[in-house]
Amino acid sequence: MSFLTEIPxxxxxxxxxFKKGIDDSFREFTFNYGEVIENFFEPLLQFMIWFERLxxxxxxxxxxxxxxxxxxxxxxxxxxxxxxxxxxLVIGYLDMWEDTMATVAIISVATLLCIGVGIPLGVLMxxxxxxxxxxxxxxxxxxxxxxxxxxxxxxMLLGIGKVPGLLAVCIYAIPPIxxxxxxxxxxxxxxxxxxxxxxxxxxxQKLFGVQIPLALPNIFAGVNQTIMMALAMVVIASMIxxxxxxxxxxxxxxxQYLALGLLNGLAIVAxxxxxxxxxxxxxxxxxxxxxxxxxx
Amino acid sequence: MSEAKVSIKNLYKIFGRKPADMVAHVExxxxxxxxxxxxxxxxxxxxxxxxxxxxxxxxxxGLSGSGKSTLIRHIxxxxxxxxxxxxxxxxxxxxxxxxxxxxxxxxxASMVFQKFALLPHRSVIDNVAYGLKIQGVDAGQYxxxxxxxxxxxxxxxxxxxxxxxxxxxxxxxxxxxxALATDSELLLMDxxxxxxxxxxxxxxxxxxxALQDELHKTIIFIxxxxxxxxxxxxxxxxxxxxxxxxxxxxxxxxxxxxxxxVTDFIKDINKARVLQVSSVMGKEQGIKGPSLEANTLLEDAxxxxxxxxxxxxxxxxxxxxxxxxxxxxxxxxxxxxEKTGDTETYR
Ligand SMILES: Nc1ncnc2c1ncn2[C@@H]1O[C@H](COP(=O)(O)OP(=O)(O)O)[C@@H](O)[C@H]1O
Ligand SMILES: [Mg+2]
Numbered sequence: 001m002s003f004l005t006e007i008p009x010x011x012x013x014x015x016x017x018f019k020k021g022i023d024d025s026f027r028e029f030t031f032n033y034g035e036v037i038e039n040f041f042e043p044l045l046q047f048m049i050w051f052e053r054l055x056x057x058x059x060x061x062x063x064x065x066x067x068x069x070x071x072x073x074x075x076x077x078x079x080x081x082x083x084x085x086x087x088x089l090v091i092g093y094l095d096m097w098e099d100t101m102a103t104v105a106i107i108s109v110a111t112l113l114c115i116g117v118g119i120p121l122g123v124l125m126x127x128x129x130x131x132x133x134x135x136x137x138x139x140x141x142x143x144x145x146x147x148x149x150x151x152x153x154x155x156m157l158l159g160i161g162k163v164p165g166l167l168a169v170c171i172y173a174i175p176p177i178x179x180x181x182x183x184x185x186x187x188x189x190x191x192x193x194x195x196x197x198x199x200x201x202x203x204x205q206k207l208f209g210v211q212i213p214l215a216l217p218n219i220f221a222g223v224n225q226t227i228m229m230a231l232a233m234v235v236i237a238s239m240i241x242x243x244x245x246x247x248x249x250x251x252x253x254x255x256q257y258l259a260l261g262l263l264n265g266l267a268i269v270a271x272x273x274x275x276x277x278x279x280x281x282x283x284x285x286x287x288x289x290x291x292x293x294x295x296x
Numbered sequence: 297m298s299e300a301k302v303s304i305k306n307l308y309k310i311f312g313r314k315p316a317d318m319v320a321h322v323e324x325x326x327x328x329x330x331x332x333x334x335x336x337x338x339x340x341x342x343x344x345x346x347x348x349x350x351x352x353x354x355x356x357x358g359l360s361g362s363g364k365s366t367l368i369r370h371i372x373x374x375x376x377x378x379x380x381x382x383x384x385x386x387x388x389x390x391x392x393x394x395x396x397x398x399x400x401x402x403x404x405a406s407m408v409f410q411k412f413a414l415l416p417h418r419s420v421i422d423n424v425a426y427g428l429k430i431q432g433v434d435a436g437q438y439x440x441x442x443x444x445x446x447x448x449x450x451x452x453x454x455x456x457x458x459x460x461x462x463x464x465x466x467x468x469x470x471x472x473x474x475a476l477a478t479d480s481e482l483l484l485m486d487x488x489x490x491x492x493x494x495x496x497x498x499x500x501x502x503x504x505x506a507l508q509d510e511l512h513k514t515i516i517f518i519x520x521x522x523x524x525x526x527x528x529x530x531x532x533x534x535x536x537x538x539x540x541x542x543x544x545x546x547x548x549x550x551x552x553x554x555x556x557x558v559t560d561f562i563k564d565i566n567k568a569r570v571l572q573v574s575s576v577m578g579k580e581q582g583i584k585g586p587s588l589e590a591n592t593l594l595e596d597a598x599x600x601x602x603x604x605x606x607x608x609x610x611x612x613x614x615x616x617x618x619x620x621x622x623x624x625x626x627x628x629x630x631x632x633x634e635k636t637g638d639t640e641t642y643r
Contacts, residue, residue, distance in 0.1 A: 195413035198372055199427040199478070200402035213417045289417050289458040 030157050041163045044113070048162050052105040052243075056098060063101075064088055071274070075281035084278070087270040096245065096267050103234055103244035103271065106162070110169040110230045115223060118174050122181020122219075123207065132182065139175040147172055147236050155240055165242030173229040180222030184215025220283035227275045234268055245271075300347035300383075301482065301514040302371060307344040307380030309366055309538070312337030315378040328537040340366040342539040344380070348531075350481075351512040355529030357519055357561070363538035364518045368486050371516065372405045373397060384482065402431050406475035410487040412467045414459040414474075421446060421455040423470050427478035438477075445473035449503065465496035469503070476507070483515045490519065501528055522561050526550070526570050534558055547575050551629070567630040568595035573611050576629045577619040583608035590618060594626050601626070 071081040125132045158164040196210045238246025245264045252261030310318045318337045328339040341363050348354045369375040382389045414423050428438035449469040489497045526546045533543045542554035550570050553559040574590035585606030590613045608622035
């Protein structure tokens with residue numbers, strides 16, 4: 001009867017050996033390839049360090065001008081531009097400038113990396129149904145698995161620092177841009193694609209002349225979501241040595257500093273809102289040509 | 297008729313999992329409905345053979361689903377056939393490799409689409425220049441050529457508009473200019489005017505005919521509208537369930553429809569506006585009346601016979617008498633009774 005009340009298990013020793021086997025072989029892999037992998041990411045690390053230093057070394061008024069300029073170029077809205085500058089002034093006034101710059105640095109690099117890897121992956125998925133059936137479940141896992149779980153192998157492999165932090169952020173943040181690039185390309189009007197084909201466009205001409213431009217609003221929605229998700233990872237990434245607004249939040253949790261946690265949390269929210277609104281406005285402007293508005 | 301520009305030989309297209317295995321069934325006379333019912337395959341084209349004359353407008357007509365779009369897409373190989381041959385200018389399109397096919401599509405055959413299929417993110421001038429850009433023509437040249445064709449289709453002033461800002465008729469002018477800009481001899485038009493309002497459609501037909509008077513392209517024009525077919529076609533092929541049921545000059549089709557399907561098509565048209573006196577011409581003696589050229593439409597012929605209170609007309613060709621046509625014969629031709637009782641069959 002115990003068969004019905006107790007689910008069959010593997011047996012203690014077997015299970016322990018099984019887990020130990022996995023741990024050992026991964027440790028061995030780390031031991032053998034850790035350095036190779038670290039070297040592989042070295043240029044990325046250097047770039048991140050350089051970018052963060054640049055942001056920190058630049059006089060604050062210049063940073064504000066750049067932020068104002070980017071907000072204006074992205075959104076063409078005075079309200080947003082003024083709001084963004086005001087938010088950064090308040091952040092600076094409350095002495096969160098340095099952490100904010102560190103966060104902006106990692107978010108920017110993570111977003112660039114996600115775009116650089118995610119768009120080609122999305123293109124590949126759109127091109128081949130096989131690729132789509134393989135990549136989709138991987139993306140599902142990446143989006144749903146608790147981030148702490150993949151922090152373990154990342155830390156085992158690369159230790160604590162900027163690069164593992166960056167990887168953790170990217171694993172979490174890359175799925176939307178891959179998915180939306182794939183979707184955007186698949187949604188491109190078949191008639192238009194047929195026309196390109198009929199006029200003798202080759203693969204590159206179809207991809208860069210028709211598919212990507214027409215998928216751009218979707219791709220951009222993906223970029224926007226990727227930025228938001230990267231920001232959401234800031235606190236968790238700070239657990240493995242990423243500097244930025246997450247660090248004081250962690251300190252606030254362990255010491256019950258309500259104000260510290262709240263202020264830094266709000267700074268993250270402010271960044272999120274600015275990034276989101278500016279990139280959304282930009283995405284909307286990409287679709288201008290779709291507006292009919294018969295001015296004829 | 298000189299050498300065919302496009303020659304389609306025994307073309308079959310069957311959609312489904314194992315199309316090649318189905319050709320034999322179709323050859324043995326399995327119908328489109330039976331092929332679907334018993335074998336789960338869709339018959340797209342059934343042994344189509346047509347020779348298309350150069351420098352003329354070939355119309356392909358048929359009800360929705362009769363295989364018109366499938367047929368025209370074989371000519372530039374947007375669709376691969378199940379069996380058969382497509383020869384353009386003596387070259388077998390199906391033997392071309394990828395690069396040759398691209399070159400063929402760039403330089404020899406351009407297409408106009410039912411739903412326009414313009415690039416929504418590009419301006420009118422960029423759309424018209426599209427084919428040339430694809431070919432790698434330099435910017436100065438393609439701008440000049442595109443500008444020229446924009447003027448020819450009457451869109452000057454709209455160069456920098458986006459397609460979504462234009463009406464349907466104007467968008468299709470862009471589509472036409474885009475196809476003309478590559479200067480290919482073959483123009484494939486798949487229901488190019490079907491999506492337009494009747495008045496605009498008629499305008500577009502006039503534009504096309506005026507351009508054709510000058511350009512003398514080989515145009516393959518798909519339509520499901522007989523009035524359109526008669527207005528612009530030099531030759532008409534009628535498709536039904538993927539097979540050719542009749543192929544001939546507009547006159548021949550109106551005078552002697554091959555079967556009920558075709559009869560059904562022509563039953564509502566004004567024959568006096570299609571038929572020429574030559575089609576009712578005979579050798580009857582004792583007819584006195586005005587001299588009319590053989591290609592005079594019956595509508596005009598009857599008017600002038602009645603105006604001159606005659607009993608018929610003398611038919612001439614280049615001024616020389618070739619026969620006579622009695623008023624009675626003219627009336628009989630346009631009044632020819634519909635013999636079928638079940639003309640609803642194909643609706
Ligand atoms: N890709 C396809 N797969 C399956 N059946 C198709 C496909 N394309 C066309 N058909 C079928 O082939 C027949 C002819 O279609 P089509 O050439 O589009 O007709 P038309 O243009 O005359 O309306 C129709 O029965 C249609 O359902
Ligand atoms: Mg069609």
